[in-house]
Amino acid sequence: MDISVAVIVKAIKDTLDFEIPTHLFLCLVTSIILFVPIEYLRLIKVDWLQNDFGYIAGAILLFSTTNLVIKLPTHLFSFVLYWHNQKKIEKILPSKIQALTPIEKKYLAFFMVRNVPSIDFIGSDNTPRILSQKGFLHLRSQQTHTLLYGYDMDQTVREVLSSNPFLVEGAAGQIEVNFLMRNREDFYQDFVIDFEALRQSRLI
Numbered sequence: 705m706d707i708s709v710a711v712i713v714k715a716i717k718d719t720l721d722f723e724i725p726t727h728l729f730l731c732l733v734t735s736i737i738l739f740v741p742i743e744y745l746r747l748i749k750v751d752w753l754q755n756d757f758g759y760i761a762g763a764i765l766l767f768s769t770t771n772l773v774i775k776l777p778t779h780l781f782s783f784v785l786y787w788h789n790q791k792k793i794e795k796i797l798p799s800k801i802q803a804l805t806p807i808e809k810k811y812l813a814f815f816m817v818r819n820v821p822s823i824d825f826i827g828s829d830n831t832p833r834i835l836s837q838k839g840f841l842h843l844r845s846q847q848t849h850t851l852l853y854g855y856d857m858d859q860t861v862r863e864v865l866s867s868n869p870f871l872v873e874g875a876a877g878q879i880e881v882n883f884l885m886r887n888r889e890d891f892y893q894d895f896v897i898d899f900e901a902l903r904q905s906r907l908i
Contacts, residue, residue, distance in 0.1 A: 724779055727768040734765035797864050798871055800838075807831055807877035812840060814879060815857045816865055816872070817895050824852040829880040873899050 737745075737753050738761050745751040753761075801812070811831050815823060822844065825832045832855045835841040840861050844854035865871060881892045 724772065724775055727771050727775070730764055730768040731772065734761040734768070737761040738765065794860060794864060797860065798868060801840075801861075801864070801871040804835075804838075804840075804872075806874055808835055808840075809872040809875035810877045810879065811835060812857070812861070812865065813872040813875045813897055814895070815862070816869060817897065818891070822854050822856045824854050826880055827851050827853050831880070869897070870899060872897070 738758060740754075742751050742754050745754055801809070804812070808831060812835070832841055832853070833843075836843050836855060839858060841855040841857055844856060875897065878894065879892060
């Protein structure tokens with residue numbers, strides 16, 4: 705099979721932009737093509753791969769291996785750094801939650817009691833905005849209404865509170881509601897967390 709140099713160069717160039725899993729896959733496939741004895745390839749009728757594409761497979765293997773050598777350490781370093789930062793955040797998060805005001809704890813507890821990932825609050829409500837500035841909530845980029853703003857609870861905060869609901873003990877105050885939410889009264893009605901029942905259920 706005749707393949708031009710331009711096609712070979714393009715194929716090699718394209719491999720440079722692949723992600724690590726793709727490079728690993730290419731290394732595996734090209735290694736099979738290059739290093740498996742041709743007798744075995746002939747048994748499954750693919751010996752033509754080694755005959756016709758051996759030089760291309762060799763070039764791709766070379767460039768994929770080079771990319772792995774370059775990218776893998778950086779990828780591993782980023783992963784370790786992210787894991788370290790997550791552990792650091794999880795370690796200091798409980799004390800940060802306990803330091804919140806009673807009304808701020810009430811808003812976080814609202815997410816946990818309702819067991820929903822996102823809640824719409826009134827634009828004039830300062831509490832979710834403050835919690836967003838402190839990193840406990842995230843403002844959705846897309847508004848659901850001109851006067852309502854959707855907030856998502858940070859995933860790490862949710863995980864910590866799921867394991868340690870007592871961190872929001874002392875939550876108090878009234879969540880702000882206006883006419884836009886009248887048809888959702890049941891959802892926004894006030895609530896009380898029975899921490900004593902939680903202790904009994906967890907044998908604390």
